[in-house]
Amino acid sequence: MQSENTRFRLCGMDATEFPRIHYIDHPLTQKISMNNTLLKQIIKRVVFAVSTSETRPILTGVSLQIDNHSISVNATDGIRLAQHIEHLDIPMVTSLNVVIPGSTLYDLSKMLSEGENNTTEIEIGNKQIRFVSNGLTVQSALLEGAYPSIKNLIPPSHLSEVIVNTGVLLRVVERVSILAGENVTLSVLPAHKLQLISKSAEVGDVKEEIPLEQMEGEYFKVSFNGKYFRDILRAIDSENLRIKFAGKERPLVIQPVDMTSSTLFLITPMRTQD
Known part of the structure; x- marks a missing residue:
């Protein structure tokens, strides 16, 4: 391949030596x-x-x-x-x-x-x-082996449930994850707001609050991997999402609100001193 003063030469192989497709x-x-x-x-x-x-x-x-x-x-x-x-x-x-x-x-x-x-x-x-x-x-x-059962991973009940705008929450998580993407703290506040905090001893800290669309149950606070949470939010097409809290040792349940089909996400909280 040649263009003006530039020329590329690529090594190839004989077509007869290319591996044959073994059909199912x-x-x-x-x-x-x-x-x-x-x-x-x-x-x-x-x-x-x-x-x-x-x-x-x-x-x-x-x-x-x-x-x-x-x-x-x-x-x-x-x-x-x-x-x-x-x-x-x-x-x-x-x-x-x-x-x-x-x-x-x-x-x-x-x-x-x-x-x-x-x-x-x-x-x-x-x-x-x-x-x-x-x-x-x-x-x-196909991969060989038994895939682990997920039936016992999904909490059967919850202590709190909040609904928040997906796009707003995603943008906040992206911002607060800049300083310490592996440790973001999410708190539900009495003022009907969701607070996210990220801290880094080397860089600093960031805190941001957004309004909740709806809330039921008690207030709660939990820490998680911000990058993993961001990936979940990016996979949700729904305008609003539902977050269910079943306890500090149980995973957060995240579900789109207005999807007709059944989609569910879990993220395991990180253990913190407080």
Whole structure:
């Protein structure tokens, strides 16, 4: 390749030496057709929560569970959890429980074309999964191993519940995380406000308050990883979100308010001296 006084030379390889694609063995375990816009939304809501550590390889994937009436997609790195449940109009005949590499779904979401008529055929085998959409084929091996159960992670009840504007809270978290992104304190104040504080001995501290849309229960104070909380807020498309507090030792439950489908996030609090 050459342009004026610049020339590039790239090394290539013989096409016959390129690895051949090993297609999924038939019969397939499951085959699903899904609108691309919906598929990209589901991926966005969960894939950020996969683990980046190879200590527990199974957590680098997204759990996909299918039963007669719903598709459940879950991801967790041990500190935060993202769950989306899509209810089906037509019941599935075959149940399924597989783990898809998070990197595969992340790359897939960037390649899919959105639109009402654009769909993706998802073909799932015993050890592989394939996505086919408008001439694009993405195939990946499934992760082997048992994905940890998340049933006992979600608190069955809560002590407090607040509703706050998602966009306003996201911008505040982004600002206060600049000084100490790994330690942000969230407090619900009697003045019907939500206060966020971040401190750094080397840099300084920052405090900001925003109004609550609604509140029920007692006031509370909890610390968490600001960067992880920010990732959760970025995955929420709803105008408002609901935060449920079940105690200092229990994870915060975060849910979009005006989404028709079921989406839920958890973030584990950090232990502090106070």
